[in-house]
Amino acid sequence: MMRSKFLSLLIRAPSVCRSMSTATKLTTIDVNDKTGIATLTLNRSPINALNVELLQDLNESIKEIEDNKSRGLILTSSNDKVFSAGLDLNEMYRPDKDRARLLWIKLQDVWLALYSCDLPTAAAINGYAPAGGCLLATVCEYRVMLPKCRIGFNETQLGIVPPIFCMFNFLNVLPRRVAERSLSQGQMFTTEQALQIGLVDDVVSSKGEALDKCTKFIDTFAKVNPLARSLAKQQFRAADLQRFQTERAKDLESFLAFINHPQMQEGLGIYLNSLKKKQQLNAV
Numbered sequence: 001m002m003r004s005k006f007l008s009l010l011i012r013a014p015s016v017c018r019s020m021s022t023a024t025k026l027t028t029i030d031v032n033d034k035t036g037i038a039t040l041t042l043n044r045s046p047i048n049a050l051n052v053e054l055l056q057d058l059n060e061s062i063k064e065i066e067d068n069k070s071r072g073l074i075l076t077s078s079n080d081k082v083f084s085a086g087l088d089l090n091e092m093y094r095p096d097k098d099r100a101r102l103l104w105i106k107l108q109d110v111w112l113a114l115y116s117c118d119l120p121t122a123a124a125i126n127g128y129a130p131a132g133g134c135l136l137a138t139v140c141e142y143r144v145m146l147p148k149c150r151i152g153f154n155e156t157q158l159g160i161v162p163p164i165f166c167m168f169n170f171l172n173v174l175p176r177r178v179a180e181r182s183l184s185q186g187q188m189f190t191t192e193q194a195l196q197i198g199l200v201d202d203v204v205s206s207k208g209e210a211l212d213k214c215t216k217f218i219d220t221f222a223k224v225n226p227l228a229r230s231l232a233k234q235q236f237r238a239a240d241l242q243r244f245q246t247e248r249a250k251d252l253e254s255f256l257a258f259i260n261h262p263q264m265q266e267g268l269g270i271y272l273n274s275l276k277k278k279q280q281l282n283a284v
């Protein structure tokens with residue numbers, strides 16, 4: 001209630017860029033009054049690891065942007081090196097059972113909200129985007145990336161089977177053969193490789209340019225009837241959405257069984273440690 005009152009006040013404010021930031025600030029929303037486009041920024045320090053709260057916040061922000069009839073949604077990060085490090089591994093290592101369940105449900109919700117989003121969506125990938133980071137980038141309809149970053153689904157490299165929504169995203173973006181190979185090999189692509197295979201649409205040298213490119217992409221729909229555009233998008237995605245709904249419960253149980261497996265726990269512990277060790281080595 002307070003929140004919507006606050007929002008309506010902001011909407012009347014005559015600023016060029018109005019902020020609809022959520023109270024927790026794990027994501028922020030800025031709506032450009034000139035273009036009507038909302039920029040949704042991931043803002044969980046240090047690397048936008050997707051924990052329950054960030055995913056919950058993301059869901060709320062996506063809904064807020066849709067409800068406020070923005071003309072489009074641009075997803076980006078406040079970190080200038082990392083778009084998102086993917087799922088927060090700490091939520092999966094020696095997990096709290098209820099939180100682990102919630103984590104997966106919230107991830108499914110975010111995917112669903114973006115995959116079926118009424119608005120045109122674009123990702124300004126201003127840093128590394130492994131696994132869940134790649135999921136957020138490829139669920140959007142357009143991607144632009146900064147140089148010297150990496151993107152991809154590295155799950156099989158970690159001994160994990162990527163869930164079906166990773167496959168849906170890749171099949172929307174890449175030729176089937178490339179999608180299958182990348183997912184089954186757990187390939188991580190440099191920015192340049194990603195551009196070459198079509199995983200990203202463009203490469204630019206700054207975040208500002210990335211946001212401009214995303215705005216231009218969304219503007220290509222300016223003269224298209226919004227309802228027709230949205231229904232055409234839904235039509236293309238209907239079969240995937242149907243399959244997702246059919247398999248959603250099973251997908252959740254598979255995730256829980258997977259992370260609770262002793263071997264997976266052991267692997268996760270080693271992997272988390274190696275990430276921490278990397279920092280220790282850098283400090284030497």
Ligand SMILES: CCCCCCCCCC/C=C\CC(=O)SCCNC(=O)CCNC(=O)[C@H](O)C(C)(C)COP(=O)(O)OP(=O)(O)OC[C@H]1O[C@@H](n2cnc3c(N)ncnc32)[C@H](O)[C@@H]1OP(=O)(O)O
Binds near residue numbers: 082086162
């Ligand atoms: C692995 C088994 C998972 C089992 C789950 C099965 C479910 C299948 C579903 C598949 C869908 C999604 C899966 C995922 O998203 S799993 C996450 C995969 N992500 C990664 O492998 C990324 C690993 N991180 C990196 O490569 C780098 O950190 C970075 C993102 C390139 C950033 O590099 P940086 O140099 O800027 O920062 P760095 O010093 O490495 O990290 C800072 C601190 O953050 C910690 N950390 C890094 N990544 C994660 C993470 N994903 N979750 C939690 N914590 C992370 C890192 O250890 C540093 O911590 P500290 O400061 O040393 O304490």
